[in-house]
Amino acid sequence: MTKNMIMGGLAVFVLAVLSPFWFNMVTTTQAAPEPELLGPAKQAKKCVLDTYDMRTSHMSLLDEWRDAVVRDADRIYVAANGHAFNMSLSTGENSCLGCHEDKAKFCDACHTYTSVDPYCWDCHTNPKEIE
Amino acid sequence: MTQKYLIPLTAVFLLFLVAYAGAGAGLGWFFGIVFPYLAVIAFLVGFVIKVMGWARSAVPFRIPTTCGQQKSLPWIKQNRIDNPDTASGVFIRMLLEIFLFRSLFRNTKAAFNRNASNRITYSWEIFLWVAALAFHYAFLVVLLRHFRFFTSPVPSCVQFLEALDGIVQLGLPGLFLSGVVLPAAVLFLLARRLFDQKVRYISQGSDYFPLFLILGIAVTGIFMRYFTKVDIVAIKEMTMGLVTLSPTIPDGVASLFYGHLFLVSILFAYFPASKLMHLGGVFLSPTRNMANNTRAKRHVNPWNYDVPIHTYEQYEDHFRDKMIEAGLPVEKKE
Numbered sequence: 001m002t003k004n005m006i007m008g009g010l011a012v013f014v015l016a017v018l019s020p021f022w023f024n025m026v027t028t029t030q031a032a033p034e035p036e037l038l039g040p041a042k043q044a045k046k047c048v049l050d051t052y053d054m055r056t057s058h059m060s061l062l063d064e065w066r067d068a069v070v071r072d073a074d075r076i077y078v079a080a081n082g083h084a085f086n087m088s089l090s091t092g093e094n095s096c097l098g099c100h101e102d103k104a105k106f107c108d109a110c111h112t113y114t115s116v117d118p119y120c121w122d123c124h125t126n127p128k129e130i131e
Numbered sequence: 132m133t134q135k136y137l138i139p140l141t142a143v144f145l146l147f148l149v150a151y152a153g154a155g156a157g158l159g160w161f162f163g164i165v166f167p168y169l170a171v172i173a174f175l176v177g178f179v180i181k182v183m184g185w186a187r188s189a190v191p192f193r194i195p196t197t198c199g200q201q202k203s204l205p206w207i208k209q210n211r212i213d214n215p216d217t218a219s220g221v222f223i224r225m226l227l228e229i230f231l232f233r234s235l236f237r238n239t240k241a242a243f244n245r246n247a248s249n250r251i252t253y254s255w256e257i258f259l260w261v262a263a264l265a266f267h268y269a270f271l272v273v274l275l276r277h278f279r280f281f282t283s284p285v286p287s288c289v290q291f292l293e294a295l296d297g298i299v300q301l302g303l304p305g306l307f308l309s310g311v312v313l314p315a316a317v318l319f320l321l322a323r324r325l326f327d328q329k330v331r332y333i334s335q336g337s338d339y340f341p342l343f344l345i346l347g348i349a350v351t352g353i354f355m356r357y358f359t360k361v362d363i364v365a366i367k368e369m370t371m372g373l374v375t376l377s378p379t380i381p382d383g384v385a386s387l388f389y390g391h392l393f394l395v396s397i398l399f400a401y402f403p404a405s406k407l408m409h410l411g412g413v414f415l416s417p418t419r420n421m422a423n424n425t426r427a428k429r430h431v432n433p434w435n436y437d438v439p440i441h442t443y444e445q446y447e448d449h450f451r452d453k454m455i456e457a458g459l460p461v462e463k464k465e
Contacts, residue, residue, distance in 0.1 A: 010182050
């Protein structure tokens, strides 16, 4: 190994380690999405989980709902705040997307930001798209 | 026997608790901003110093390990990869060493026969190689997947890697295969040190510490994703703040994340001072990266001191008369 090869390799390594820093300098960085409540959700003042749990654990809740509905035909979810909800992602006014009407803002903004690609929409459709 | 794993194990627990409790006590700016930056600086500076030191050190001899037939007479078949005499052969050898850990593949274990003869025998032991390969590649995938926290929008190659890693589509959030392989391989490597008495005898605290540290990092990461859950948007806001050099501490970042980040920072800071430097060292192994061409090419030690030398020709010129007089054979008769 010649000195030049070692120094060249070392330079490549340092650049690779610093890649998160320079990559964001040479590309335009998208800011974090600002969640906001729109339409019916703004008036409702109640949800299936409180805000922090919604942000952290909604996927687990949806997973449980899917099993409850598909396997046990159990369609009513009573939240910790005492309100009953229809266990549905996209059907009817009492579903997730019935209240949070804008899928792009309610689902996609954060999923795209954190590179999450849920397979919900392999089966479900956005009610807005049907009309 | 002293329990050499106890101090490293306790250290990893304490380090995690320090960050976990510290973040809860309002020291988030230290564990989330100051220490990660210091750790990256320590990692880079330490790494460069270490490799420059190796680059400066003397390699006076050709010392490749020869694991096959050397280049010899034309009708003797040479093993071009295991005993390379050209730069291209060395390149292939290094490629196989770095990406497939070829020398580890040859790992053998020594044991006494169980029968009356009680002779020592050496047998092929492949599991260290399998676990090492699984561990390193799972760690690489985990590392590359984390680029989703440092880029926005996330490049499609990172998304492709995530899709590939989560191909089993088990549960929600979907199971990543690397999240299973990495801890399993670390546990195997740890079990090997703990339960194989010969390996245990030569294992030091500095062998256990990286294993426990990486296990701690993996376990905290797995807990954040699959079990206790964290607010991932807030965490990405924070990591993006770090890499765009405008650090912020958003609300709702869980203490568990600070524990994870602190263990990662410790790993980075500790890296250049530890055995983990084999990341750089593997490229500089003189037993692997030199061509075995000492019979074809003369290699002069570059550190030979510059002194006037007295060759045989000069010696004979000097003493020719006396040598002829004494009847000694000479090359030139005047």
